[in-house]
Amino acid sequence: xxxEKHHKSALAALAAAALLGTFATIEFLKMHQPDEIRPSExxxxxxxxxxxxxxxKGTNGDTPVYYYEGEEPGATVLxxxxxxxxxxxxxxxxxxxxxxxxxxxGRVIVIPQACMSGYYHxxxxxxxxxxxxxxxxxxxxxxxxxxxAGSSLDQWPDPMVYLHHPSGQRLSxxxxxxxxxxxxxxxDGTFTERVAHAIVELxxxxxxxxxxxxHEAAPEIPIINAIVVHEKNQDIGAGALLNLEMEGxxxxxxxxxxxxxxxSHREWGDATDAYAFLMETCNPIQGRLRGVTDEELVVEGVxxxxxxALELGRxxxxxxxxxxxxxxxxxxxxxxIHQVLNTYNELHPELPVVYEGFPTYVDLTxxxxxxxxx
Amino acid sequence: xxxxxxxFAFLLVLGTVIVSAQPATLFEQPVLITSAGxxxxxTMAGMICKRxxxxxxxxxxxxxxxxxxxxxxxxxxxxxxxxxxAAGTSREQEMDRIRKVIDAAxxxxxxxxxxxIGGKARxxxxxxxxxxxxxxxxxxxxVVKAGDxxxxxxxxxxxxxxxxxxxxxxxxxxxxxxxxxxx
Numbered sequence: 001x002x003x004e005k006h007h008k009s010a011l012a013a014l015a016a017a018a019l020l021g022t023f024a025t026i027e028f029l030k031m032h033q034p035d036e037i038r039p040s041e042x043x044x045x046x047x048x049x050x051x052x053x054x055x056x057k058g059t060n061g062d063t064p065v066y067y068y069e070g071e072e073p074g075a076t077v078l079x080x081x082x083x084x085x086x087x088x089x090x091x092x093x094x095x096x097x098x099x100x101x102x103x104x105x106g107r108v109i110v111i112p113q114a115c116m117s118g119y120y121h122x123x124x125x126x127x128x129x130x131x132x133x134x135x136x137x138x139x140x141x142x143x144x145x146x147x148x149a150g151s152s153l154d155q156w157p158d159p160m161v162y163l164h165h166p167s168g169q170r171l172s173x174x175x176x177x178x179x180x181x182x183x184x185x186x187x188d189g190t191f192t193e194r195v196a197h198a199i200v201e202l203x204x205x206x207x208x209x210x211x212x213x214x215h216e217a218a219p220e221i222p223i224i225n226a227i228v229v230h231e232k233n234q235d236i237g238a239g240a241l242l243n244l245e246m247e248g249x250x251x252x253x254x255x256x257x258x259x260x261x262x263x264s265h266r267e268w269g270d271a272t273d274a275y276a277f278l279m280e281t282c283n284p285i286q287g288r289l290r291g292v293t294d295e296e297l298v299v300e301g302v303x304x305x306x307x308x309a310l311e312l313g314r315x316x317x318x319x320x321x322x323x324x325x326x327x328x329x330x331x332x333x334x335x336x337i338h339q340v341l342n343t344y345n346e347l348h349p350e351l352p353v354v355y356e357g358f359p360t361y362v363d364l365t366x367x368x369x370x371x372x373x374x
Numbered sequence: 375x376x377x378x379x380x381x382f383a384f385l386l387v388l389g390t391v392i393v394s395a396q397p398a399t400l401f402e403q404p405v406l407i408t409s410a411g412x413x414x415x416x417t418m419a420g421m422i423c424k425r426x427x428x429x430x431x432x433x434x435x436x437x438x439x440x441x442x443x444x445x446x447x448x449x450x451x452x453x454x455x456x457x458x459x460a461a462g463t464s465r466e467q468e469m470d471r472i473r474k475v476i477d478a479a480x481x482x483x484x485x486x487x488x489x490x491i492g493g494k495a496r497x498x499x500x501x502x503x504x505x506x507x508x509x510x511x512x513x514x515x516x517v518v519k520a521g522d523x524x525x526x527x528x529x530x531x532x533x534x535x536x537x538x539x540x541x542x543x544x545x546x547x548x549x550x551x552x553x554x555x556x557x
Contacts, residue, residue: 234414238421242545252495253414257460 031120031130035143037064037095037112038374040357042102044069049111052205053187053198060154061195063116065202066098067109068355074106075209075344075353078202078274079337082113083180083213083264085146086123088132088298089281089329090214092143092369093337096330097358099374106353109206114199114213115179117150117191128285132298134326136373145298149177155191165189167261180213183267203272209351210236210344211274213264214333216283219306219319226252227336228278230269237277239343244336247361251336275344279336281329282319301325331364395539397514400556401485402445405430409450410472410504412457415492416450418544422489423448426552435461437471438478446555447479447486451508452496469503476511487554488512490527491544493520502526510534516541516550 003011039046047065050056081094094112101108113119122128122145133142152158155177162176163169165186175181177192185196203211210233217224229237234255241253256265256276268276284303285293291305302323310319338358345352359372405423407430409416420432430448433440434457441447449472458468479486488508490496497505509515509530516539517527531538539550 234417235421235424238414238417239425241418242421242425242548245544253418254456255414255417255460257456259459 027130028121031122031144031146035113035119036141037066037098039066039098040068040100040102040374042068042357043098049195049198049202052201053194055187055194056198059191060117060120060151061191061198063111063113065109065111067107068101068103069107070103070105070354072105072354075348075351076107076109076206077341077353078109078111078206078208078211080111080114080199080211080213080264082111082119082146083115084148084178084215085113085115085118085144086126086128086148086286087214087216087283088143088145089216089283089326089333090279092134092326092330093214093333095143096334096364096369096372097337100357100359100372101355102357104354104356106209106351106355107206108353108355109202109208111199115146115150115195117154117177117195118148118179119144119146120153121147121151123147123149126293128293129295129298132295132326134299134369134373136369137371138374141369141373149174150179150192150195152177164262165193169261171262180215180264181262183262183264184271200268200271203268203274208272208274209348210341210353211264211268211272211276212337212340213268213276213278215278216281216286216329218287219282219284219324220287220289221280223252223254223280224282225250225332226254226280227340228254228256228265228280230256230265230276231258232269233275233277236275236340236343236347239346240336240339243339243342247335247339249332249335249361277340279333281332282324283329284324299326301329327368328365330369331359331361334358334364335361395537395550397487397537397554401487401514401554402556403429404444405446405448405555406436406441406444407432407448407450408436408440408472408475409434409452409457410468410508411451411453411496411501412461412463412468413450413452413454413492413496414457415452415490415496418491419448419450419489422491422544422548422551426548428551428555435463435471436475438474441475441478441482441484445484447475447484449476449486449488449508449512451488451490451501451504452492453500453504455500465500469507472504472507476507480511486512488515489547489551490515490517490521491547493518494523497521497524497526506530509536512536514554515539516547516554518542518544518547 081091158173182196185193265278423430
C-alpha cells in the first residue's frame with residue numbers, strides 16, 4: 001500500500017509525539033526516585049509516617065521518619081522540612097540536621113520531606129527546575145525541587161472553594177492540596193487531610209514537646225525571616241528572638257492568628273500539647289519579580305531583578321544584593337531551631353533536650369553544605 | 375591647666391548626656407506591660423523583663439481594671455494588623471483602650487515608661503499615633519535605634535524633656551530596663 005503524503009505527515013507527527021511523550025515520561029518518573037539521605041551515627045531508628053496512620057502505606061503520601069534518641073529521658077522535638085517542596089531551605093536544614101545530629105537527652109524526630117506527593121511534580125507554569133545539586137563531603141548531591149502542593153494524581157479534582165475541616169473556613173480551591181492548610185486533618189478526608197492527620201497523630205503518640213515546620217516565602221512577602229508561634233509558646237519565641245539578635249540575625253515574632261485555620265502553628269498548638277513554631281526564610285524562586293528560574297537561582301539565590309528593585313527602594317524587606325544562597329537560608333533555620341531549643345531548656349529545665357552536631361550559622365554559611373552533607 | 379579644664383568640661387558634658395538618658399528616679403515593681411497597637415513586641419518586652427529579673431506581667435489588651443496591684447506601666451507601642459485581628463479589636467478601639475489605661479495609670483499615681491523595640495517595622499503612618507501617645511505619656515523611654523533613624527522619638531523626648539535611651543539591638547534593651555528598676 002502506498003502512503004499518501006498526508007499519511008506520512010501524520011505518521012511523522014505521531015512518531016514525534018510518541019518520542020516527546022516518552023522523553024517527558026522519563027523526566028516525570030525521575031521525580032519518583034527518592035532523594036538519598038545519609039543519616040549520622042546518632043540515628044537510632046527509622047520509620048514511616050504510615051506507622052501513625054495505616055491508610056498511607058504504599059501511597060505517595062508516605063514519607064520516611066528519622067529518630068534520634070538520647071539515653072536519658074527528656075523533651076521530644078519534631079523537625080518538619082518539605083511541607084512545601086518548592087521551599088527547599090526547610091528540607092535542606094532537615095537533611096543537614098539528620099546527617100549530623102546526636103542526641104544525649106530526650107529525642108529528636110526528623111521528617112525531611114513532609115509532603116512527599118509534592119516532590120513528584122513541579123508546579124505548572126512556574127518554569128522551575130526539577131532538581132538542584134549541591135556539593136557534599138563526598139561529592140555532588142542531587143535533590144528534588146517539587147511543588148507547593150501535593151500532586152493532582154493523588155487528589156483530584158480541586159473544588160472551586162476549599163472548606164477547611166473542622167472550622168469551615170473558606171479558601172481558594174487550589175489550597176485543597178496544600179498540607180499547611182489541612183491541619184489537623186481527618187482519617188476519612190482528602191488525601192492531603194489524611195497526610196495532615198498522620199502528622200498530628202505522630203505528634204500526639206510521640207508526645208512531642210516542641211515542633212517545627214520549616215518554610216520559605218518570596219522576597220516581597222513581609223513575613224520573611226519571621227518565627228510564627230502559637231500563643232502558648234510565645235515566651236519561648238521571644239527568648240529565641242533575643243538570642244538570635246545577639247547572634248546578629250534579625251527575625252520578626254508573629255503570633256499565630258486564631259482565625260487563620262489549617263496551618264501548623266495554629267492547629268498543632270490547638271490539637272496537641274506541642275509548642276508549635278513555623279519559620280520562614282527568603283526564597284527568590286517563589287518571587288513574582290524573578291527572572292530565569294534555574295538551579296543556580298535555587299542554590300545561589302542571586303536574581304538581578306530583585307537587586308534592581310532593592311536599588312530602586314521598592315523592597316519592603318532586606319534583600320541581600322549578593323543573593324540569598326540556599327546554605328545561608330538553611331543555616332538560618334538551623335540556628336533558629338537551636339535558639340528556640342536553648343530558650344525552651346532555659347524555661348523548662350525539668351524536661352530538657354540535649355544534643356550535639358548542629359552546625360552553627362557561621363559554620364554553615366562559611367563552609368557551605370560541603371562540610372555538613374555526608 | 376587649660377587641658378585639664380577642657381577635659382573636666384568634656385567629662386561634665388558627657389556626664390550630663392549620660393544622666394539625661396536615665397529616669398529621674400528608679401521605677402518600682404511589679405510592672406504591667408501592655409501593647410499600644412497589638413504587635414508581638416509586647417511579648418519580647420516581657421521576655422526582656424524576665425531575663426533581667428524584673429517582676430512583670432504582659433497583658434497586651436489590659437484595661438484600667440488590670441492595673442490594680444502594679445506600680446509601673448510599661449507601654450510597648452507598634453501597630454500590627456494581625457495582632458489587632460487576633461485580639462478582635464479595631465485600630466480606633468485600641469487607641470481608645472490605651473488612652474483609658476494611661477489616664478487610669480496616671481490617676482493611680484503609677485509611673486509609665488515606653489519601650490519601642492520593633493524598629494522600622496513599627497514606625498510609619500499606622501504605628502506613629504501609638505508611638506507618639508506612648509512616648510508623651512512616659513517618664514522614660516527606651517528605643518531600638520532602627521526605629522528612630524528619622525529622630526521621631528528624639529524630637530518628642532527633647533520637646534517634653536523625657537529621658538531617652540537609644541540602644542543598637544533588642545537584647546541591648548535589657549541593660550537599661552534592669553537599671554531603671556529598684557531592686
